[in-house]
Amino acid sequence: MRIRSIEEINKKIKKGDATVLTAEEVSLLVREGNSPKAEDVDVVTTGTCGIMSGTAAILHVPVADPGAFKKAKNILLNGIPGFPGPCPNEWLGSVDLIIYGTAHSIYDSGYGGGFLFKDIVGGNEIEVEVESTEGEIFKSTTSIKDIGTAQMIGTRLAFKNYNSFTNPSEEVVSSIFHAIDMEGPFKGLSVSGCGQLNPLQNDPVMRSICSGSKILLNASEGIVIGRGTRSSNEKPNLMLTADMKDMDPHYLGGFKTGAGPEVFDSVAAAIPILDQSTLEQTFILNKDIVLPVTDIRGRHKVLGSTDYGEVWEGSDERPVYHPENCLNCETCIVRERCPTGAYTNILNTQRCFGCGMCAYSCPNNAFTMESGSVRFDVDDKSIGMPIICRQSDIKRARELTAELKRKIENGKFILNSCFE
Numbered sequence: 001m002r003i004r005s006i007e008e009i010n011k012k013i014k015k016g017d018a019t020v021l022t023a024e025e026v027s028l029l030v031r032e033g034n035s036p037k038a039e040d041v042d043v044v045t046t047g048t049c050g051i052m053s054g055t056a057a058i059l060h061v062p063v064a065d066p067g068a069f070k071k072a073k074n075i076l077l078n079g080i081p082g083f084p085g086p087c088p089n090e091w092l093g094s095v096d097l098i099i100y101g102t103a104h105s106i107y108d109s110g111y112g113g114g115f116l117f118k119d120i121v122g123g124n125e126i127e128v129e130v131e132s133t134e135g136e137i138f139k140s141t142t143s144i145k146d147i148g149t150a151q152m153i154g155t156r157l158a159f160k161n162y163n164s165f166t167n168p169s170e171e172v173v174s175s176i177f178h179a180i181d182m183e184g185p186f187k188g189l190s191v192s193g194c195g196q197l198n199p200l201q202n203d204p205v206m207r208s209i210c211s212g213s214k215i216l217l218n219a220s221e222g223i224v225i226g227r228g229t230r231s232s233n234e235k236p237n238l239m240l241t242a243d244m245k246d247m248d249p250h251y252l253g254g255f256k257t258g259a260g261p262e263v264f265d266s267v268a269a270a271i272p273i274l275d276q277s278t279l280e281q282t283f284i285l286n287k288d289i290v291l292p293v294t295d296i297r298g299r300h301k302v303l304g305s306t307d308y309g310e311v312w313e314g315s316d317e318r319p320v321y322h323p324e325n326c327l328n329c330e331t332c333i334v335r336e337r338c339p340t341g342a343y344t345n346i347l348n349t350q351r352c353f354g355c356g357m358c359a360y361s362c363p364n365n366a367f368t369m370e371s372g373s374v375r376f377d378v379d380d381k382s383i384g385m386p387i388i389c390r391q392s393d394i395k396r397a398r399e400l401t402a403e404l405k406r407k408i409e410n411g412k413f414i415l416n417s418c419f420e
């Protein structure tokens with residue numbers, strides 16, 4: 001039975017009277033034996049952060065004086081190829097383009113679209129190289145303040161269902177689902193997903209988060225355009241868009257994998273509590289969310305299963321760096337493997353993603369981090385292995401979820417709805 005409307009919630013938000021809980025705060029109440037009532041909660045905020053390959057940017061980039069070239073045939077931003085168009089911008093000296101978060105630099109195999117998007121949003125200077133349809137090359141630099149349009153579109157973000165991956169074979173496998181080439185057999189698990197905090201885990205049939213809903217995408221206020229590609233009722237995901245000029249570079253970036261650089265984003269969504277059943281959907285606990293363990297070769301063969309309790313309960317958000325243990329090795333394997341470039345000779349905590357590769361890789365325990373382990377049965381044999389790579393960042397997800405809660409409490413984020 002409906003106990004309030006969106007309009008009533010928005011009136012409370014505008015007056016600063018709305019009661020807002022994060023999905024983890026709801027889960028904690030449930031774990032402690034409480035049974036929250038819809039009468040007492042107006043909004044639940046949810047969030048996720050992880051590799052989201054379906055991320056692209058639509059940009060309008062100044063290149064040269066008007067009339068300098070007719071049309072762009074090819075364009076590189078920091079060495080990363082984009083797709084000029086669809087508008088030809090004939091004789092304008094500027095280029096409309098689409099560029100993928102999964103694209104790779106032609107000059108630097110460790111640099112890709114995710115790193116570029118972070119650089120753009122962070123206001124860094126971007127090198128532009130254009131080949132015109134007449135074959136002339138134009139080089140310039142630009143930055144976000146000169147880029148006319150910078151709109152991010154996510155074609156399939158914030159999935160509800162993830163798989164985890166292991167390698168059951170002797171061969172080494174390159175994949176976007178692990179930070180490095182994955183060794184086997186059963187040396188470790190690579191996981192994704194923010195469990196009980198994940199937006200669609202708290203709204204599995206998209207009653208509250210659907211076309212037209214406002215969201216935060218990398219801290220910029222955007223909207224859900226619709227269901228993402230390959231979205232289904234069983235495995236939903238979201239198509240989103242937001243203005244990159246309002247994004248916070250902390251929440252997005254590049255993440256190197258065994259198959260080259262990828263892109264990560266952070267998404268937060270609000271669930272208006274209009275009735276008890278909507279609130280009860282947010283009672284989900286990590287230990288109750290199944291995470292299939294899948295063969296990284298081909299990704300569809302399910303070998304067993306674990307749950308998000310094993311992934312996130314009791315695990316560390318971030319590694320601890322012990323510089324006294326560092327032997328200054330000639331080649332630092334941590335530096336080579338750190339997917340976000342957070343470790344050079346010092347640890348940049350702002351760039352760190354909490355993936356765990358440093359603690360897994362350093363032979364001298366210069367990094368430590370509790371990232372959990374799993375056990376499951378394969379062919380009647382019990383297999384145990386550590387979680388060696390997390391491709392989702394629970395810390396950033398928590399931060400953005402809390403930021404959305406603050407915005408609603410302060411009357412800065414008014415809800416809209418797809419179902420009223």
Ligand code: SF4
Pocket residue numbers: 325326327328329331332333334335361362363364365366
């Ligand atoms: S591998 Fe470990 S001990 Fe060696 S330089 Fe890197 S952090 Fe230091």
Ligand code: SF4
Pocket residue numbers: 318319337338339340341342343347351352353354355356357358359
């Ligand atoms: S957890 Fe370690 S390897 Fe992963 S991003 Fe942070 S410093 Fe780099």
